[in-house]
Amino acid sequence: MRIAFVIGSYPPAELEMRKRAVMACASPEVEIGFIQVAATSFIYGIGPAEIQMLAPYYIEAYRRAEQEGYDAAVPLGMLELGVDGGRSAVDIPVVGPCEAALHLAALLGDRFGCIGYEARMRPFMRAIVARHGMAERIAGWKDVGLDNPDLAGKRDQVIASFLNAARSLIDENGAEVIIPMGVSHCPTLFTAQWAAEQLQVPVVDGIGAPIRLAATLASLKLTHSRIRWPKSTSRP
Numbered sequence: 001m002r003i004a005f006v007i008g009s010y011p012p013a014e015l016e017m018r019k020r021a022v023m024a025c026a027s028p029e030v031e032i033g034f035i036q037v038a039a040t041s042f043i044y045g046i047g048p049a050e051i052q053m054l055a056p057y058y059i060e061a062y063r064r065a066e067q068e069g070y071d072a073a074v075p076l077g078m079l080e081l082g083v084d085g086g087r088s089a090v091d092i093p094v095v096g097p098c099e100a101a102l103h104l105a106a107l108l109g110d111r112f113g114c115i116g117y118e119a120r121m122r123p124f125m126r127a128i129v130a131r132h133g134m135a136e137r138i139a140g141w142k143d144v145g146l147d148n149p150d151l152a153g154k155r156d157q158v159i160a161s162f163l164n165a166a167r168s169l170i171d172e173n174g175a176e177v178i179i180p181m182g183v184s185h186c187p188t189l190f191t192a193q194w195a196a197e198q199l200q201v202p203v204v205d206g207i208g209a210p211i212r213l214a215a216t217l218a219s220l221k222l223t224h225s226r227i228r229w230p231k232s233t234s235r236p
Helices: 011-021 048-067 083-089 097-105 119-131 150-174 192-199 208-219
Strands: 004-007 030-038 070-074 112-116 138-143 179-180
Touching: 004 011, 004 048, 004 179, 004 208, 011 030, 011 192, 030 048, 030 112, 030 192, 048 070, 048 083, 070 179, 070 192, 097 119, 097 208, 112 150, 119 138, 150 179, 179 208
Parallel strands: 004 030, 004 070, 112 138, 112 179
Antiparallel strands: none
16 A cells, blocks of 8 residues: 655754654555645644645645555644545545544543643644544643644653653543654654553554554545545635
């Protein structure tokens, strides 16, 4: 299966870290290629307006992925960039990382602990989870206390904050599975497998989950319902 991974613009070192995390999910059965868009979510203070403005860039990238013969497409990040519209624009599966992580987590436990970047981001991340019908499965929300552009430069602090937040969610909130609500901490700075070993609970990240689910959908010849996502050829 050939999976198109759609990624925005990043400084070179930041881009390379994310690409390494993505390519760790490749295998002889799953080939991954990158499609880069001329837009970015790597900014301070991102919110609903910026997220919506990114959607057209990603929808066009999904069209390009289909034209280039990819079997499915996945965007970088838990913001589901262009996913809803993309499913109407193309016939291949477009898998949202947040949705994929939530559904995989549901196979591993009943209650999820979510760890984001900053508390400021929780309202719109909660809205994404609610849209996927998983709000009642959330045991609690924590964050590492840094905005996305600052994470890589404070790796040790991020790891310590993540583990402390996860242990609190497990011990005090009853979380059975941890979901990083972002990919710039996990799995970009540390792997979900490593975190799971430290915490002794499953950790489901937003890169491995959507890539593998996208490959599964493609291998089963499944794609999105045209009743739910009518075909569209519209452009801005």
